[in-house]
Amino acid sequence: MGFMDRFSLKGKKIIVTGGAQGIGKVVAQAMADDGADIGIFDLKLEAARQVADEISATYGVQAGAYRCDVTSEADVAAAMDAFVGDFGTLDGVFNNAGICMHKDALDVTGADWNKIVDVNLNGVFYVAREAAKRFIQEGKKGAIVNTASMSGTIVNIPQKQCSYNATKAGVVHMTKSLAVEWAQYGIRVNSISPGYIWTEMTASTDPAMREAWMNMIPFGRMGTPDELAGGVIYLMSDAATYTSGADLIMDGCFTVV
Ligand SMILES: NC(=O)c1ccc[n+]([C@@H]2O[C@H](COP(=O)([O-])OP(=O)(O)OC[C@H]3O[C@@H](n4cnc5c(N)ncnc54)[C@H](O)[C@@H]3O)[C@@H](O)[C@H]2O)c1
Numbered sequence: 558m559g560f561m562d563r564f565s566l567k568g569k570k571i572i573v574t575g576g577a578q579g580i581g582k583v584v585a586q587a588m589a590d591d592g593a594d595i596g597i598f599d600l601k602l603e604a605a606r607q608v609a610d611e612i613s614a615t616y617g618v619q620a621g622a623y624r625c626d627v628t629s630e631a632d633v634a635a636a637m638d639a640f641v642g643d644f645g646t647l648d649g650v651f652n653n654a655g656i657c658m659h660k661d662a663l664d665v666t667g668a669d670w671n672k673i674v675d676v677n678l679n680g681v682f683y684v685a686r687e688a689a690k691r692f693i694q695e696g697k698k699g700a701i702v703n704t705a706s707m708s709g710t711i712v713n714i715p716q717k718q719c720s721y722n723a724t725k726a727g728v729v730h731m732t733k734s735l736a737v738e739w740a741q742y743g744i745r746v747n748s749i750s751p752g753y754i755w756t757e758m759t760a761s762t763d764p765a766m767r768e769a770w771m772n773m774i775p776f777g778r779m780g781t782p783d784e785l786a787g788g789v790i791y792l793m794s795d796a797a798t799y800t801s802g803a804d805l806i807m808d809g810c811f812t813v814v
Contacts, residue, residue: 563796567592570619570644571793572637574627574684575654577604579756580704580782584651586612587786588793594619596640598684599654600626619644627654627680630687637687646695649793650688652681653704655724657758659716670720677724678731685735689744698743702792705729705748707808715769716762725750729804736802745801747792752808753779776809 566588573588575581577599585595589612597605597612597620605622612620621643625636641647655677658669685701692699708718709725732748739746753759753770759779771777788805791797806812 564790564794565592566649566790566794569593569648569793570596570640570646571649571651572596572598572640572647572684572688573651573653574598574625574680575704576651577601577608579758580751580754580785581651581653582608583782584653584786584789586615587783588651588790589616589618589620591790591794592618593649593793594644596620596644597622598625598627598636598640600624627684628675630683633680633683633687637691641691646697647688647691647699648697649700649702650684651702651704651789651793652684652688654680654684655704655706657718657721659718659762660720661717662719665720673720674724677721678727681728682731685731685746689735689739689742692744693742698745700793700797701735701744701746702789703728703732703746703748705732705750705804707750707752707806707812709750709804710806710812714773716766732804733802740801745792745797747797747801748804749785749788749792750804750806750808750812751780751785752806752811754785755779755781774809774811775814778809780807780809 571593573585576597599605602624609620609622623636705728706725708722709729736746
């Protein structure tokens with residue numbers, strides 16, 4: 558076995574939350590290209606099915622779709638059990654489902670706030686906890702990669718998104734906390750923090766606002782989801798066996814300046 562084989566995900570059974578579109582979909586495809594069998598967890602079951610079907614047809618790996626609302630502990634546990642029933646085991650999770658809200662803090666209601674926290678922070682925790690329980694049961698050194706954001710490090714302008722930023726900072730520190738707590742089991746927990754990435758989420762924003770972003774990004778452009786995939790594969794793979802609690806910022810230098 559050569560060194561580069563450590564980057565292979567061949568035969569690993571990996572769940573991707575929020576995998577029906579955007580970053581989750583593209584990273585799921587890339588991990589399948591690297592040999593992983595993939596379970597797409599999403600609110601949008603039809604879209605998730607389509608992604609799973611495309612993945613198995615294109616990469617010749619096992620792929621399945623599961624309707625799962627990550628804000629529901631019961632949903633997460635049931636979908637994960639269904640996945641393990643279908644795939645035999647669980648090796649890794651790309652814990653990526655998330656939503657954003659642009660609103661002045663003074664206008665953010667309790668319901669608005671709770672909605673963002675529920676998906677971006679509670680949901681990420683439920684998925685990580687349920688995965689870790691299954692890893693521990695099987696004595697498996699599983700890997701979890703959470704999708705945080707550069708918004709966990711900087712405050713984006715001109716849009717106002719305090720709830721989103723707070724949850725993403727929470728994901729970064731939850732990642733470190735879980736990494737330390739679960740180190741005794743050999744479970745690794747890391748996060749990625751993307752900058753502005755072209756997806757369905759960002760495509761729905763005001764073009765004038767995107768123009769303002771472009772002027773602030775040293776690379777002068779937004780990133781694409783495939784530019785994040787290598788980082789996720791690395792953190793998920795046996796090339797990163799001494800790496801846990803890390804936050805990999807991939808943002809075209811946005812947070813550097
Ligand atoms: N696009 C960016 O610029 C950017 C930058 C940094 C971080 N992120 C983060 O990356 C992740 C993916 O973002 P994206 O741009 O691909 O978004 P997206 O809106 O294109 O895709 C998100 C997916 O998550 C699913 N989802 C939403 N709520 C869910 C729930 N409760 N349960 C299960 N699935 C749910 C949606 O159905 C959708 O398929 C998010 O966590 C986001 O915050 C995105």
